[in-house]
Amino acid sequence: MSDDLLGRHRSVLPDWLALYYEEPIEITHGEGRHVWDSDGNRYLDFFGGILTTMTAHALPEVTxxxxxxxxxxxxxxxxxxxxxxxxxxxxxxxxxxxxxxxxxxxxxxxxxxxxxxxxxxxxxxxxxxxxxxxxxxxxxxxxxxxxxxxxxxxxxxxxxxxxxxxxxxxxxxxxxxxxxxxxxxxxxxxxxxxxxxxxxxxxxxxxxxxxxxxxxxxxxxxxxxxxxxxxxxxxxxxxxxxxxxxxxxxxxxxxxxxxxxxxxxxxxxxxxxxxxxxxxxxxxxxxxxxxxxxxxxxxxxxxxxxxxxxxxxxxxxxxxHDLQGNARRVGGMLIERLRAAAAQVPAVREVRGRGLMIGIELTRPGTDEADPAAASAVLEAARAGGLLIGKGGGHDTSALRIAPPLSLNVAEAEEGAAILERALRSTL
CATH class of the missing domain: 3.40.640.10 (Type I PLP-dependent aspartate aminotransferase-like (Major domain))
Known part of the structure; x- marks a missing residue:
């Protein structure tokens, strides 16, 4: 961001207007299940603008x-x-x-x-x-x-x-x-x-x-x-x-x-x-x-x-295009894939959800104590690996939120799960 967009953001917008990442990104365009930032980096989008890009980015029928x-x-x-x-x-x-x-x-x-x-x-x-x-x-x-x-x-x-x-x-x-x-x-x-x-x-x-x-x-x-x-x-x-x-x-x-x-x-x-x-x-x-x-x-x-x-x-x-059916099929596969990966990570308390609405709750290993720092670290590692996810939770924001566009295909689900598994293993 050569024009210091972050600095300009902070000078005119409220302090409570949250931004993801230690180095926030500007998303400039998208296509299908992917978006690009202003530095040209490509990401698989597993959050869809907070569950809002429901079908796909730049869907021709909608545009x-x-x-x-x-x-x-x-x-x-x-x-x-x-x-x-x-x-x-x-x-x-x-x-x-x-x-x-x-x-x-x-x-x-x-x-x-x-x-x-x-x-x-x-x-x-x-x-x-x-x-x-x-x-x-x-x-x-x-x-x-x-x-x-x-x-x-x-x-x-x-x-x-x-x-x-x-x-x-x-x-x-x-x-x-x-x-x-x-x-x-x-x-x-x-x-x-x-x-x-x-x-x-x-x-x-x-x-x-x-x-x-x-x-x-x-x-x-x-x-x-x-x-x-x-x-x-x-x-x-x-x-x-x-x-x-x-x-x-x-x-x-x-x-x-x-x-x-x-x-x-x-x-x-x-x-x-x-x-x-x-x-x-x-x-x-x-x-x-x-x-x-x-x-x-x-x-x-x-x-x-x-x-x-x-x-x-x-x-x-x-x-x-029966995107509800696609959410059931691909989402079911993705949940099972993430549960298998999480089973090897003691900090994962639970993988939950249904369809393409999946949460991964993180705690300090061996306890039920929320670990928001761990959630932030995984969020950063996932972005570095080319995956955008969200976070939330009622116990100090310690849950990762996964909600890609409903047109997500099996190959993209596997790609995102692999990136997230690496992010979990490398940070927790």
Whole structure:
């Protein structure tokens, strides 16, 4: 970076705007599952701009749709009919599984969760909300107020009264030693106990797999069991699908479907992958919930023509090429390959995940003590080897996060696993 881009970044942007790597890189272009930095280095991308480049970098179908739409009109706001927005909403409503669904588009996952919380509290006339420990739902004032991860909660002030319940992390906490059946039962008992001590809540908001929390998840069926308890009391269930949606988990199109015996959630939120890099988020809700607001509301940039054109092209490509099936097949192979490699590294506590959403938790060998320095060292070593990954976790950011574009092929999965194995062995 001959023009000292890092120095310029630090002089005009917030100190809390994090950058990866001791020597941060500028990514200038990408193609398929690879990106290049400003020094000409090529990387296999296993993080996709934080799970956002869902199909591929520079996917021709998406770039063509964006270019053609930009030549017609880029934006008009929600005050005018928008064919692209209606068409994408129709497809998402049908795919959501929510009956009589309505869709509202936003520009980010944070804004989507903020909207869902507004709808829930207005519909239920309550500002009490249930959330999961170790959760992350965004950086707005309300979404920080339901984030159960200390590292991403810059303030304790909130417009909401939030109560946190157990269940989002299977292998830590007071119920970790229980088998799956007893774990779910204990979490349900905890939920009932919390409900017995609070004003009637508006909703439970939960990620089926916790993203920033390190790709942790409960046993399948936990949220179905929660839903049965909540439904009796009229409490809504919001499934935060910002990271788990669109087939990334391989086995299901939405994360909530792993907990689906009691039916779909009352609301789901989405963002990230649907735009393949374009700024799209949104909420799907039953009509009586979506339509409960009694004041004017619009979205200046939510659902603008150019982002909707990208979303339509991206979703079409994903469905026509069965990228969910690819995530299941290639992701399953990658998880097993990483588990085999990690078995030889004492600092790896757990390899977890499903599909192309994989976490590797690192601890100090022989303990459950998180080792964020080790995670940072592996991140650096992987980049030096030509692989970009992420990190996260609720215990001092000690989990590596792996989430490549869903078009990843077997050869690329093996290449990335080999680089990561070398990075683990050389640093731990």
């Amino acid at each position: 063509k749709a964006v270019s053609e739409q930009a030549g017609r009109i880029v934006h008009s706001s929600t005050l005018y009919l928008n064919r692209q927005m209606v068409e994408l909403a129709e497809r998402i409503a049908q795919l959501s599984g929510i009956p009589n669904a309505r869709v509202f588009f936003t520009t980010s996952g944070t804004e989507a969760n903020d909207t869902a919380l507004l709808l829930a509290t207005a519909h239920r006339r309550s500002n009490t909300v249930l959330a999961m420990r170790n959760s992350y739902h965004g950086r707005s004032f309300s979404s920080v107020g339901v984030t159960g991860n200390r590292g991403w909660s810059p303030t304790s002030l909130s417009p909401l009264q939030t109560h946190y319940v157990h269940g989002g992390v299977r292998t830590r906490g007071p119920f970790a030693a229980l088998d799956d059946y007893d774990f779910v039962a204990a979490c349900v008992d905890d939920l009932k106990d919390v409900l017995g001590h609070t004003r009637p809540p508006a909703a439970l908001i939960a990620e089926p797999i916790q993203g920033v929390g390190g790709f942790t998840s409960p046993p399948d069926g936990l949220y179905a069991a929660f839903r049965e308890v909540l439904h009796e009391r009229g409490v809504l269930w919001i499934s935060d699908e910002v990271q788990t949606g669109w087939g990334r988990t391989g086995e299901h199109f939405w994360g909530w479907q792993a907990h689906g015996r009691s039916g779909p959630p009352d609301m789901l939120t989405f963002a990230k992958g649907i735009g393949n890099g374009m700024s799209i988020g949104g909420v799907v809700a039953r009509a009586e919930i979506m339509n409960c607001l009694d004041a004017n509301s619009i979205s200046t940039f939510g659902g603008t023509q150019i982002t909707m054109a990208a979303g339509l092209a991206n979703l079409t490509y994903l469905l026509e």
